[in-house]
Amino acid sequence: MINVYCEKCRDYVGFIEKNVMFYKALGGLRLIYRGKEGSCSECGNVVHVSHLRDFNLAQLHERIKDLKYITE
Ligand SMILES: [Zn+2]
Numbered sequence: 001m002i003n004v005y006c007e008k009c010r011d012y013v014g015f016i017e018k019n020v021m022f023y024k025a026l027g028g029l030r031l032i033y034r035g036k037e038g039s040c041s042e043c044g045n046v047v048h049v050s051h052l053r054d055f056n057l058a059q060l061h062e063r064i065k066d067l068k069y070i071t072e
Helices: 050-071
Strands: 004-006 011-013 015-026 029-040
Touching: 004 029, 015 050, 029 050
Parallel strands: none
Antiparallel strands: 004 011, 015 029
């Protein structure tokens, strides 16, 4: 289990992965994409998890690719 830093607990904590929907404004469009978010297993605060951020970026890029395919 990876420990991440929670700003609320001011400590390194375990985290829980949740599936969430993200919204991103892009050139007048509002993109919705599926991503993941980590929350502190102690207090529930959202924590920054680097591999989840990478995952979310990849999801967003996939979404943009789909969009280009549709509009081209
Ligand atoms: Zn916490």
